[in-house]
Amino acid sequence: MKLIASARMQAVPSSDNALRLEDFLPYRLSVLANLVSGSLARVYARRFDLTVPEWRVLAVLGRYPGISAGEVAERAAMDKVTVSRAVARLIARGRLRRGTDAEDRRRSALRMTAEGRTVYQRIVPLARAYEAELLADFSAAERTSLDRLIHRLTGEAARLREPKAPAQAADD
Amino acid sequence: MKLIASARMQAVPSSDNALRLEDFLPYRLSVLANLVSGSLARVYARRFDLTVPEWRVLAVLGRYPGISAGEVAERAAMDKVTVSRAVARLIARGRLRRGTDAEDRRRSALRMTAEGRTVYQRIVPLARAYEAELLADFSAAERTSLDRLIHRLTGEAARLREPKAPAQAADD
DNA sequence: GGAAATTAGTTTCATATGAAACTAATTGCA
């Protein structure tokens, strides 16, 4: 691969008006998350013919068997359309079955089949191993620190997403 | 919005075989990055009619005017197809112009137009303000810590993606 | 009871994505 920072290319001095993308937190988080998701997906995607949304549905149902599609969507922070499609595909492959909630027949009650559980139980150790490798060089204190920083950032980002008070009339 | 953890729903005890998605680092990073990207994009997407890839192209060209599309892709960690399309759209809207590299006529030499620069210079302060809000509650020590943790994680994830790539000092 | 409003989930539609095939220009090397 070619190196990109050759001597002839000179960067604009990062003054007030030039932003260093490589130092910009939203960009860095995006790159990191994509790298991690991508490399983790390599572990299971082909081997188990599973997409990321499908894996997430299984992961949630592994902890909360019998919940509805909407609850899966909330737990996994996924769109309901994405969940609907992942569930449909998992059912088509015999990895999930859909019961109907006795009290509310609009709701589904999703459970893994024996086959789905097998897949799930084979992936979980791989996922844990991946995470362990990712954090192999981090001390306990660093892990705690990382945990708290992510937690706080997530809270902040959620807060910033919801506009607080409409300061101006909506023009957009 | 409805609460999801009602009394009747009991989680499988998080033993060896059930993975807690909400504690799983790849999942948490993905949720965080999506939240941040989404809330930041709200700041500029509609107001400037700009997609995330387009904003990134501008951000890179703001620092490295005159580089080629391929160099933009490397700098922004974007796919070359995505860059190609973002560049085409930016040119169509008069925000970029494409010169040809004198030495290698396959290469483009991308530069913002005055109009592009105006957009860029209006977004940069907004982007900085967003980042500042996100980090408002973080001390200098915490920011340093966050910076280093992200840096190391990114390096680890890159290493895990390429199983046998030699350790390389990428400056990002 | 029953019409209107609400909710769970699916389908449609328009757009975004990236791998692979492709075009055009350049470089390697006989």
Added chain:
DNA sequence: TGCAATTAGTTTCATATGAAACTAATTTCC
């Protein structure tokens, strides 16, 4: 030189995404 291999960038194609419209079941409220 000239032709094969390489490289920059675009287009094609197959798939992924999510907003909005839709269907079906339920709840609200008169």
